[in-house]
Amino acid sequence: MGGKWKALILWALYDGALRFAEVRREVPGISERMLILSLRELQTAGVVHREDHHEVPPKVEYSLTPFGKSLLEAMVPLGEWGERNMAKIEAIPREVS
Structure with missing residues (x-):
């Protein structure tokens, strides 16, 4: 579950199923390639469900599994902490590599 994109994808799916373009x-800021890779990893982990409707044009929707919803529920307090402390977080000096 590492990386910055997966958490943002989970938040995007919080309210229900979305098509690929809607998630993007x-x-x-997420590239198409990174979104594809992240969604695949989330599917493999059992967090996201991919529904292929076998239509023309193709229609694929992504949604949270019950396991994904439980993970998101665990992340809510962390998100709330981040919102409360955003000024302090933004004030932290960034290391230059």
Whole structure:
């Protein structure tokens, strides 16, 4: 579950199923390749469900599994902490590599 994108994808799916393009709009800055890889990893982990509707044009929707919903519930307090402490977090000097 590492990386910055997976948590943002989970938040995007919080309210229900989304198509690929909708997930991409909800997660600004993510490349198509990274979104594909992240969604695959989340599927493999059993956190995200991929529903292929076998239509023309193709329609695929992504949603949280019950396991994914339970993970998101565990993440809510961390998100709330981040919102409460955003000013302090943003003030932390970034290391230059």
